[in-house]
Amino acid sequence: MGKNKFLKRNVGFLFILPWLIGFLVFKLYPFAASLYYSFTDYQLFEGITKYTMENYVDIFTTPKIVKALKVTFQYSFMTVPLKLVAALFIAYILNFKIKGVNFFRTAYYIPSILGGSVAIAVLWKAIFKDDGLLNTLLGFFGVNGPSWLSDPSYALFVICLLRVWQFGSAMVIFLAALKGVPEELYEAASIEGAGKWKQFFSITVPLITPIIFYNLVTQICQAFQEFNGPYIITQGGPRNSTTLISLLIYNSAFKNYEMGMASAMAWVLFIILMVFTVIAFLSQKYWVYYSDEEGR
């Protein structure tokens, strides 16, 4: 009887054991190990010869790494708002009862499941190369398009656009949130004479702020960790204009085998992410509305 009770109480652990093992081995251990390595000069084929803080000093004094951090900030500050606005806007449109809405929902979601594949790289290059689709279209209107992929001023924009284009998953979450907004609020607003825009900003947006907050935090995390876009399309070029910090971490670890430096950069990125996340959480009380018993 006692044995049965024990089993009953702990059987749950058995079910989560696969995840737990995966978490310990593939997340927690690398997490802790990388912190240790970040204070060493660990080189993949030479091992550790000294313990040092130099990696962290180098991160903020090496022009290439500083530039990568700057580009990562630029990338994140461009993609996160653009992606959220695009996802919310399209979700709002697709929330109306329009003909073929399921087709459009699927069509807009597809890019986000394509990810950073070779096919996407080929597509993006075909669109943005010097004599690609976009410049050909611009040429019809007499506009001489720029070198999107090879001009350092434009290349980051091309990479940002890829991420923004893949707004499907955020859109689906917004769509679910929009479905949850009570219809009677819109009816009441209509009776009071509020137009669609007024309803959107005064009813829809406030009621879905928890979802906006959720999407904001996840998109910040994803944007700062972005790797696939620049890796498959520009390889960080031209002139490091699309070298995000994650790409530099990869190059440092797997091209130059400097695991100590790569670990330190990863930790700096982690700290940056945590700072932004904490700021986002602290800002909740000013703009996020929770409809539980305590309200805001």
Added chain:
Amino acid sequence: MKKNQKFIALGLVAAMAMSTVACGNQSSGETPQPETETQTQTPAEPAADTQAEAEPAPEESAAEPAAESDGSYENCTLTISWWGGDSRHEATLAAIDAFKEKYPGIEVEATYGAWSGWEDSMATMFATQTAPDINQVNWNWLEAYSADGSAFLDLNQVSDVLDLSQYDQGALDQCVVAGELQAIPVSMTGRIFYWNKTTFDKAGIGTPTTLEELMAAGETFKTVLGDEYYPLTLGEYDRMILMVYYLESVYGKAWVENGELQYTSEEVQAGLEFIQSLEDAHVIPSIQTITGDGAESLDKNPKWMNGTYAGIFEWDSSASKFNAALEEGQEFIVGDYLPDMGDYQGGFSKVSLGFAISETCAHPKEAAMLLNFLLNEDEGTTIMASERGIPLSTAALANCQAQGLLNETVAEANGKVLAWVDYPLDSQFEAAALKSSDGVYYDVMAGLSYQDYSIEEAAEVLIDGVNEALSK
């Protein structure tokens, strides 16, 4: 209650962000994976490349006496890896099948893939001793991954099975690191010019045989064919190699010798000025122009395929790849070295690639049998032919020549390279910190072309980078 929820939420976010330093972003996309057995690949290999292997059972490896060629063997399973294009995969798989037929007790499992991303994954395997038993290796990998001889078996230990007498001693010496013969060289390679004769005909001039003619061709192409036409195209690494060929031709000394850079800042500046003069004279397109073409590699660039770019400076073993990429009606010819580049025959040849047996291989004798079959025996070399360049093995070369199996263009280019080049190459020339797309060569050559660097700055960055690589 509310606070608890926030703490839980914050904790979840922390776990998500933790992946930044743990396993990275898994939200979308894919990274290159090697393939096994029947997978297919895109051919995107460099001319000089390879890899090596490793596997459990250390007891039977390093300390073992030389294997004996008594014809006996143990039943076992060997693993082998290589990179390359589809035709190389097909040939190697067919040769492995023939080997398995000859030695039914030996099973061979193959892992193969395209070059893109290959070295990254192999490096990880070498570091963790999880690489296959036999690996195609790039020449510089021996220094990079086995500087102390710990990754690859000394092939002298299996010389009774693997016939080393078929190889030129000089080529074998290039694969000796830490006093051990760590790989068997498969072929030698060097850079040479190739021209699209059809485009030169359209421009009304012959293919260049001197530097003077090449410089003049730039202006002719521009005026006769148009701004987008160039007699030659060079990526960042191509520029670096051509610059070294040029400097060696002018100054008559190797780029690096005895682990030291042999050139002064002024001399390096002269080399960089030469490269820049090619761009200024419309001989080569700028790096921005090439990047704007949006092609993954030069052989996949439509401007090479249709003859807009009419020349390349490439490895001799890459001839067939570039020839095959041309559209119908384009005539591809092997060029000559430009004798007026300097008073000396500048340039180098090097081991294109080799095969190495992992130090941890459980069956080194059987692995050596497989290598000997693929590289020296008629049955194997007939199938492998010149898929990895013109064979260095005299037996393989004789067999391929007798059967007419060698690619004529590759053979012609290889003959010209080996007859001309005269300088040694330090393996650190190909160190990842210099050669990779994130490395010094790319930074210097692209920086110069984008005018981010002056000649003086570019020379300084290059010399510092090379010295740093040599110091490791």
